[in-house]
Amino acid sequence: MIRTNPAGSRFGGLWSDLAGIGRDGRRGGYSRHGFDDADLQLREWFTEQAQRRGLDVEVDRNGNIWAWWGAPGPGAVVTGSHLDSVPGGGAFDGPLGVVSALLAIDELKVRGIRPAVPVAVVCFVEEEGGRFGLPCLGSRLLTGAADPHVVRRLHDADAVSMADAARRAGVQPEYLGADRDRLALIGAFLELHVEQGRLLHAGDPAAAIGVGSKIVAHGRWRITVTGEGNHAGTTAVPDRHDPMIPAASAVLAARRIIAGHPGAVATVGRLQPNPGGTNVIASSVDVWLDVRCGSAGDTAALVDEIVADVRIQARVEGCGVVVHRESMSDQVALDPALEVELAELLGAPVIGTGAGHDAGVLAAAGVPAAMLFVRNPTGVSHAPGEHAETADCLAGVQALADAVEGLVDGVPG
Ligand SMILES: [Zn+2]
Numbered sequence: 001m002i003r004t005n006p007a008g009s010r011f012g013g014l015w016s017d018l019a020g021i022g023r024d025g026r027r028g029g030y031s032r033h034g035f036d037d038a039d040l041q042l043r044e045w046f047t048e049q050a051q052r053r054g055l056d057v058e059v060d061r062n063g064n065i066w067a068w069w070g071a072p073g074p075g076a077v078v079t080g081s082h083l084d085s086v087p088g089g090g091a092f093d094g095p096l097g098v099v100s101a102l103l104a105i106d107e108l109k110v111r112g113i114r115p116a117v118p119v120a121v122v123c124f125v126e127e128e129g130g131r132f133g134l135p136c137l138g139s140r141l142l143t144g145a146a147d148p149h150v151v152r153r154l155h156d157a158d159a160v161s162m163a164d165a166a167r168r169a170g171v172q173p174e175y176l177g178a179d180r181d182r183l184a185l186i187g188a189f190l191e192l193h194v195e196q197g198r199l200l201h202a203g204d205p206a207a208a209i210g211v212g213s214k215i216v217a218h219g220r221w222r223i224t225v226t227g228e229g230n231h232a233g234t235t236a237v238p239d240r241h242d243p244m245i246p247a248a249s250a251v252l253a254a255r256r257i258i259a260g261h262p263g264a265v266a267t268v269g270r271l272q273p274n275p276g277g278t279n280v281i282a283s284s285v286d287v288w289l290d291v292r293c294g295s296a297g298d299t300a301a302l303v304d305e306i307v308a309d310v311r312i313q314a315r316v317e318g319c320g321v322v323v324h325r326e327s328m329s330d331q332v333a334l335d336p337a338l339e340v341e342l343a344e345l346l347g348a349p350v351i352g353t354g355a356g357h358d359a360g361v362l363a364a365a366g367v368p369a370a371m372l373f374v375r376n377p378t379g380v381s382h383a384p385g386e387h388a389e390t391a392d393c394l395a396g397v398q399a400l401a402d403a404v405e406g407l408v409d410g411v412p413g
Helices: 007-020 037-052 095-110 137-143 149-152 162-168 180-185 198-203 246-257 297-318 336-346 358-364 388-410
Strands: 056-059 065-069 076-082 119-124 188-194 210-216 217-226 265-274 284-293 320-329 348-353 371-375
Touching: 007 037, 007 095, 007 388, 037 056, 037 065, 037 095, 037 119, 037 162, 076 095, 076 388, 095 119, 095 188, 095 388, 137 180, 137 358, 149 162, 180 188, 188 358, 188 388, 198 210, 198 217, 198 348, 198 371, 210 336, 210 358, 210 388, 217 246, 217 297, 246 265, 246 284, 246 297, 265 297, 284 297, 320 358, 336 371, 336 388, 348 371, 358 371, 371 388
Parallel strands: 076 119, 076 188, 188 371, 210 348
Antiparallel strands: 056 065, 065 119, 210 371, 217 284, 217 320, 265 284
């Protein structure tokens, strides 16, 4: 069926363009991170696709790419997402929103819509924070939620600074920072995204598309446990100051403590011993903790509980503990009026999400922002198994086109 559908073949065409970029042979899935080789290829691809559609492409001072249909101006209806992934991530998280935005513009042109306000497609830099550790890097810089002095000094696992990486992508790091004039142009922001989880299925198994309501508070912490590096074979247990023991307690405490906080989640997805030898007691261990809870206060309290447990274990082991908060976003409600309007227009259910998004960063900065979610049959995300059926993706494109058409007050040409 889809083979004979022009929208389907256009979707398939764009999707296959991306299929080979940034594949991760070791982890599986994709590893595409801010300004790395894969990301630069994707940015080039987006620019070419936008230009092919007659859109005017510009890169803002923070490296976010904007493709304009109509001259940039106030009241713009902006849609888009991000092109980067988590390490070993799926194909859909991010790129689906970008591909759908391009196809929604194609669809509006087929419908003969001439928007009364500018329309733009945006690709935000490093939404996942997979390279420099700060999620929603591009949108946080744009809104002023991230300090450019701090961001410039962030570095990746190979000690490449964000400033150097940006420069390599043609973005001048000295100009990073809040861009209030640009932000003021956005009349509405719509981000289409693959659903992460299965709330849509649980609420209405027939619904392929959902409308977002709120994003829970979420943050990242790095807990560094310091001990004494030593020989794994010759160091008697009473003489050990092994930082892996308190680090392990962080992993277990995260699971145990959320049991007392309904709706909260806490995850250790990354742990790095230094120096990291099989026959070596580590001298230090970094543990990254991701916590998501109802509010910023609840989230911080939960982190305190986990850290208290790590400190107890560290004292017993004769180790030190230093905690560094890498990022924190409070709970944010997407625009209530847009939510109601889109739910009515699309006949779609409304769902919340435990995942952070650029739309949430913009909403927190006062931009009317909304999200559309495309059904994910297994709910798996941030992993190679992430999936959405093509028919549902096409329904997403139609829904996004309907939503943009409803917002641009366009007249049929
Ligand atoms: Zn995403």
